[in-house]
Amino acid sequence: xxxxxxxxxxxxxxxxxxxxxxxxxxxxxxxxxxxxxxxxxxxxxxxxxxxxxxxxxxxxxxxxxxxxxxxxxxxxxxxxxxxxxxxxxxxxxxxxxxxxxxxxxxxxxxxxxxxxxxxxxxxxxxxxxxxxxxxxxxxxxxxxxxxxxxxxxxxxxxxxxxxxxxxxxxxxxxxxxxxxxxxxxxxxxxxxxxxxxxxxxxxxxxxxxxxxxxxxxxxxxxxxxxxxxxxxxxxxxxxxxxxxxxxxxxxxxxxxxxxxxxxxxxxxxxxxxxxxxxxxxxxxxxxxxxxxxxxxxxxxxxxxxxxxxxxxxxxxxxxxxxxxxxxxxxxxxxxxxxxxxxxxxxxxxxxxxxxxxxxxxxxxxxxxxxxxxxxxxxxxxxxxxxxxxxxx
Amino acid sequence: xxxxxxxxxxxxxxxxxxxxxxxxxxxxxxxxxxxxxxxxxxxxxxxxxxxxxxxxxxxxxxxxxxxxxxxxxxxxxxxxxxxxxxxxxxxxxxxxxxxxxxxxxxxxxxxxxxxxxxxxxxxxxxxxxxxxxxxxxxxxxxxxxxxxxxxxxxxxxxxxxxxxxxxxxxxxxxxxxxxxxxxxxxxxxxxxxxxxxxxxxxxxxxxxxxxxxxxxxxxxxxxxxxxx
Numbered sequence: 239x240x241x242x243x244x245x246x247x248x249x250x251x252x253x254x255x256x257x258x259x260x261x262x263x264x265x266x267x268x269x270x271x272x273x274x275x276x277x278x279x280x281x282x283x284x285x286x287x288x289x290x291x292x293x294x295x296x297x298x299x300x301x302x303x304x305x306x307x308x309x310x311x312x313x314x315x316x317x318x319x320x321x322x323x324x325x326x327x328x329x330x331x332x333x334x335x336x337x338x339x340x341x342x343x344x345x346x347x348x349x350x351x352x353x354x355x356x357x358x359x360x361x362x363x364x365x366x367x368x369x370x371x372x373x374x375x376x377x378x379x380x381x382x383x384x385x386x387x388x389x390x391x392x393x394x395x396x397x398x399x400x401x402x403x404x405x406x407x408x409x410x411x412x413x414x415x416x417x418x419x420x421x422x423x424x425x426x427x428x429x430x431x432x433x434x435x436x437x438x439x440x441x442x443x444x445x446x447x448x449x450x451x452x453x454x455x456x457x458x459x460x461x462x463x464x465x466x467x468x469x470x471x472x473x474x475x476x477x478x479x480x481x482x483x484x485x486x487x488x489x490x491x492x493x494x495x496x497x498x499x500x501x502x503x504x505x506x507x508x509x510x511x512x513x514x515x516x517x518x519x520x521x522x523x524x525x526x527x528x529x530x531x532x533x534x535x536x537x538x539x540x541x542x543x544x545x546x547x548x549x550x551x552x553x554x555x556x557x558x559x560x561x562x563x564x565x566x567x568x569x570x571x572x573x574x575x576x577x578x579x580x581x582x583x584x585x586x587x588x589x590x591x592x593x594x595x596x597x598x599x600x601x602x603x604x605x606x607x608x609x610x611x612x613x614x615x616x617x618x619x620x621x622x623x624x625x626x627x628x629x630x
Numbered sequence: 631x632x633x634x635x636x637x638x639x640x641x642x643x644x645x646x647x648x649x650x651x652x653x654x655x656x657x658x659x660x661x662x663x664x665x666x667x668x669x670x671x672x673x674x675x676x677x678x679x680x681x682x683x684x685x686x687x688x689x690x691x692x693x694x695x696x697x698x699x700x701x702x703x704x705x706x707x708x709x710x711x712x713x714x715x716x717x718x719x720x721x722x723x724x725x726x727x728x729x730x731x732x733x734x735x736x737x738x739x740x741x742x743x744x745x746x747x748x749x750x751x752x753x754x755x756x757x758x759x760x761x762x763x764x765x766x767x768x769x770x771x772x773x774x775x776x777x778x779x780x781x782x783x784x785x786x787x788x789x790x791x792x793x794x795x796x797x798x799x800x801x802x803x804x805x806x807x808x809x810x811x812x813x814x815x816x817x818x819x820x821x822x823x824x825x826x827x828x829x830x831x832x833x834x835x836x837x838x839x840x841x842x843x844x845x846x847x848x849x850x851x852x853x854x855x856x857x858x
Binding site for chain 2: 496
């Protein structure tokens with residue numbers, strides 16, 4: 239019998255679980271303050287829902303051996319958008335929902351075998367609000383949540399922002415038959431693939447310059463305006479980012495506009511974002527998300543309300559970076575309650591419950607001990623803060 | 631002060647040229663070439679960067695996981711391992727071909743003529759699998775760790791897929807290359823997210839490495855050269 243868990247599976251110790259819960263609780267508190275309500279989407283769904291109309295590669299979904307084509311969720315957004323368009327369709331918009339839970343992603347390892355990765359996520363979805371106000375709210379909420387987690391300048395937080403529409407506008411000048419390959423080269427940061435495309439020299443130079451264009455929003459927007467002209471999207475994006483910039487500056491989060499940035503899943507068709515911090519050995523992706531109006535439309539939403547934005551925090555990444563959020567209660571060591579003989583057991587349990595009523599964590603030593611000093615030794619061995627001994 | 635830039639360099643044939651190109655870009659890792667060097671992580675002379683000395687196939691792994699922001703590795707390794715790294719510059723050196731080879735006495739002179747379900751030995755089984763799949767030719771792939779020329783010599787396989795530089799090894803073992811899958815040269819690769827978060831210092835090194843090779847490097851004919 240195998241004694242080790244399957245590769246990719248999480249197998250957490252009590253401290254890690256405690257930390258994860260504290261992080262989730264901190265995030266949930268922020269979400270609630272912003273008016274979001276908790277939902278619990280299913281862990282497994284029909285494959286066509288999980289693949290979000292082709293936005294998620296079927297090879298990344300862990301399939302279940304079931305009569306119906308079912309799989310484990312690779313992310314939370316598609317399930318919540320589906321629920322918002324069905325069971326929650328009658329609720330007034332905008333609909334503010336949050337959820338947390340495990341996601342599962344499948345990949346093929348170097349040996350050719352399937353690998354399954356478990357991740358704990360916590361995030362929000364804001365549905366039915368097509369205006370840029372939702373984009374601003376999403377980013378401000380992300381910044382507020384990050385600050386409550388204790389992410390500070392020592393973690394060098396950077397909020398990477400892109401927009402699907404920017405890339406589409408930039409690629410409009412590329413011949414249609416080359417657009418898909420050019421988009422893949424730009425989002426995949428592949429200048430060599432760009433070099434191979436049969437484009438005119440001016441087109442190639444323009445796209446090479448686009449690939450290098452990123453940084454503080456005003457400069458990037460100015461650069462984009464030189465190429466695209468004063469298109470409405472640039473004005474809208476400028477207004478959105480201006481509404482976010484003061485909050486980002488206050489929390490010392492660097493705002494970076496990157497026109498060729500796209501997240502891993504192709505769910506998004508508007509604003510996209512990723513919060514990245516500097517870990518000890520490299521960049522750590524803390525949260526990502528964006529706008530997914532088309533996905534909501536595919537689930538049958540009224541066209542006027544086919545809108546959704548959301549983000550998800552990678553809880554494990556947060557834990558590895560910051561540990562316990564600063565405002566969460568530190569787990570306290572329990573008091574060890576012990577007793578001198580069978581006759582004192584009931585009294586020991588009464589003492590235990592008295593401590594519990596005071597809010598003090600306390601545990602029972604399962605066997606009688608002859609003296610207080612022996613109880614104190616047992617308490618030290620178990621990492622308890624002190625011992626209580628009830629004589630027989 | 632910003633964290634040092636980490637560069638993954640492959641031990642072996644590409645190392646000397648890679649060190650030369652980084653030296654021209656202002657990062658001197660010459661210590662890795664010293665005969666007595668046993669260190670696997672070597673700081674640059676300027677102290678702004680460090681080199682990781684790793685096996686060829688491990689270069690894209692260190693870069694994909696973000697432990698190294700840049701790396702130098704052959705295109706053959708990138709094609710075989712398919713890791714999410716950004717291919718930034720074709721460095722031009724370390725040129726070789728990924729080829730199908732058979733015994734000189736073999737009647738087959740085109741890959742498409744090989745008999746269906748024949749055995750093909752290779753270290754590069756993913757490249758070989760993709761190539762024969764594109765030919766619609768079902769083959770049995772045998773993974774070998776080295777000395778793949780012995781496959782046809784011993785009769786274990788009909789053909790091999792392997793890197794060919796000068797062709798001397800093939801010739802001395804009585805084999806001939808009959809078709810090329812692709813041409814391979816060394817590539818400068820980077821961690822995509824590190825490049826997106828770069829304050830300009832990483833891109834400056836990439837540009838200097840690209841410029842140190844003379845005219846701006848263009849990608850070699852990366853797709854399959856011939857599948858007919």
